[in-house]
Amino acid sequence: MFEALAEAKPDAILGLTEAFKKDSNPDKINLSVGVYKDSSGVTPIFRAVKEAEKRLIQDEKTKGYLAINGSEEYGRAVQTLLFGEGHEILSFGRGATAHTPGGTGGLRVASDFIVRMFPGKKIWISDPTWANHPNIFSAAGLEIETYPYFDPSNNGLDFSSMIAALRRIPSGDVVLLHGCCHNPTGIDPTLDQWKEIGDVVEEKGLLPLVDFAYQGLADGLKDDAAGFLNLCRPGQEMLVASSFSKNFGLYNERVGALTLVGADSESANKAMGHIKTVIRCNYSNPPFHGAGIVTTVLNDPALYKDWDSEVAEMRARINGMRKLFVETLAAKGVGRDFSFITGQRGMFSFSGLTKDQVERLKNEYAIYIVGSGRINVAGMTESNMDRLCEAIKSVL
């Protein structure tokens, strides 16, 4: 039976890393998947993570199953990071969190929950969005619609089209919003625009699903939550899929969460019961280690402080690379103005390179970037910058 199968299409992002690994060019550069590299090109393990791991190994007494939705301690720590200490969602117990394998796991659980409990509701996603969003939602059986987001004429947010489209979404449908560092464009709404989005969501009775995978990579851990907090209004329901892959560097531990916010604590608990049903027939219950690390760091003031400073170092290096990228292109005499890249936030630069140019970078220079022209700035280093910019100049 397997012999008769057609070849599967490689994944738009992770498939490139597979191809990169097979590439024998010694000067190859992988700027596809959103993984942070330090100035020497290594994806480091955070100091706070190493310390938390030591404590976990020392103190661990059992390998018994976690609850279907993970530990309560982890859930509380996740909610405090998302909404902030003392937020009414926490004090009224309106939030309920399931620990999921990565943010992707959180998105899939959310999709299964929506399909099962609210059949016929559609999900509205930004155009463009993370290449894996449509895969996840359609695999769960959700019908997908898009709303406009990016304006190529000024490399900015097309807010008037976006908000007009959101106003036309039928009540009860789900709208996917990126919490910060929009993937792939790196362009986020301003706080005023977030407020307007919150008004439309409330007036129209939409269910926001916030994908929050990059908290801390734009302006800071607290500042990056300020936008989506405009959606957190009394009685407003919401789903948030969050991830610790990037801001803790815990990529291979697959640690994330799905947090639901109910109108009150009773309905939140009821909804969590259905989320648990969805999880039980998928992966049963989550793996402990990554969540153990995150809980240890978030609950220890000294480790938290160290972690916060490591996230700040990461942010500063990425922003430094943005600047150097734009300067190096200009210094090489590239005529096109790439200065908009320094205004984009998070790991990615939405470069405006065409599919053909992206293909040429791969085939002629062994430089791997995503087909949409998205470049992982967090993978640039001082030593690969010259070769990268020279290659971009020649494909332009």
Ligand code: LMR
């Ligand atoms: C990305 O967009 O590169 C990351 O979110 C990693 C992934 O799983 O695609």
